Amino acid sequence: MRSVVIFATAMMLAACASDSSTPRPRLPTDAEVEQYNAQVPRDQQIVCRMETKLGSRFPRRACYRVGYLEELNDQGQDVVDLMQIDGLLDSQLHYQ
Numbered sequence: 001m002r003s004v005v006i007f008a009t010a011m012m013l014a015a016c017a018s019d020s021s022t023p024r025p026r027l028p029t030d031a032e033v034e035q036y037n038a039q040v041p042r043d044q045q046i047v048c049r050m051e052t053k054l055g056s057r058f059p060r061r062a063c064y065r066v067g068y069l070e071e072l073n074d075q076g077q078d079v080v081d082l083m084q085i086d087g088l089l090d091s092q093l094h095y096q
Contacts, residue, residue, distance in 0.1 A: 027061050043067035 027048065028036070037045040048063040 027063055033063070043070070 028046065030048070033046050033048055043066055045066045046063050047066055047069065048061055050059040051062045052059045
């Protein structure tokens with residue numbers, strides 16, 4: 001029984017230590033982004049920025065298409081508009 005537990009523990013540790021088989025794609029450099037953006041329409045252009053994920057202290061570079069960011073912004077505005085219509089967001093604070 002003890003050898004089974006040791007074997008299972010060793011297998012779990014080996015699984016944690018193994019590297020992913022698919023490498024992370026390389027993000028474009030600023031020069032590559034600038035060259036690409038000069039050739040495509042605005043909504044297809046790429047914007048890169050440093051972002052810190054929730055729960056992390058380390059900022060990472062993230063690149064997005066302008067069209068995708070505009071779509072996210074529009075979706076967020078739609079949510080706010082719906083909340084205002086439903087009365088969930090009030091422009092005046094009521095303290096009682």
